Amino acid sequence: MLGPEGSSQAQEWVFLRDGLTYLGLRPLVLTNHGRQKAVEITRVGHFRVVSFYNYEGEPRNFLGAEIRQTCGGLVFCIGSEREWGDFAHFRQACREVELSDSRYESQRRIVCRWQDRDVDILWALQSEELIRATRDGKFIGEPYLEFGAPQ
16 A cells, blocks of 8 residues: 555555545556556645556557557545544455456456445447446446445
8 A cells, every 4th residue: 555655566556535535546457558657646736646657658659559458447435534434444445345357359347346336347448438337237327336335
């Protein structure tokens, strides 16, 4: 787990606390087009900047096929002190999220499970279109990730 600033080669959770608000960010599978780090947290003025990298280095042109196979994305967990109590409890709950991010030829499938809830998204890499999205086994029009706090 990264601290308030730093970097990591691992694609890992990043946790931020701002007052009573808790935020957990987990990158999906990042394509490595040449990088030293996958995740970086820096401070710019009064702000924290969280970066997830597919490429680091001199500007270069990527082939169309490289761009179409480039993947990224995030899972967000958002909560508050009122919902979770202390920040450590929130972080532990986020780490219990099961995440699968895989590619099959020209499709990408992302499955996110937490407790008895799940979201399953099938995405067309070439056309960049949503093929199918389900939440708890029911089809949805947009891939919203809505788990909510445990009751």
